[in-house]
Amino acid sequence: MLAVTDDAGAYIYDLPVEEDESSKTALPDVPPQLLFVHSGSEQFKEVHWHSQISSCLMTTALSGYSVFIPSNL
Numbered sequence: 001m002l003a004v005t006d007d008a009g010a011y012i013y014d015l016p017v018e019e020d021e022s023s024k025t026a027l028p029d030v031p032p033q034l035l036f037v038h039s040g041s042e043q044f045k046e047v048h049w050h051s052q053i054s055s056c057l058m059t060t061a062l063s064g065y066s067v068f069i070p071s072n073l
Contacts, residue, residue, distance in 0.1 A: 001035075001073075003057055005047040009039035010059045012070060036070040 002013045012035045019032045041061035050056035055073040059066045 003047045003049060005044040005059065007043050009037055010044055010047040010057070011038075012036040012057075012073070035072060038066065038068065038070075041066060 002015060004011050004013070013031075013033045014035050015033055017033045038057075038059065041059065041063045043062040044059055045062070046060045048058050050058065050067075053069070056067065056069050
């Protein structure tokens with residue numbers, strides 16, 4: 001799993017996921033590896049995995065910070 005961020009949000013990808021015909025979505029620009037999108041803050045700066053709590057992430061942004069566990073992980 002890979003967590004990345006840009007100004008608009010934080011994204012979690014599962015890189016080993018492969019695309020197949022049954023997993024085609026209605027959104028053609030969304031890769032099948034994208035598992036979760038966290039948005040709602042202004043100008044995200046960092047995202048980090050928690051070292052002791054599995055699936056817990058923390059983001060920092062201009063508008064504050066967020067600590068969360070995505071429901072689908």
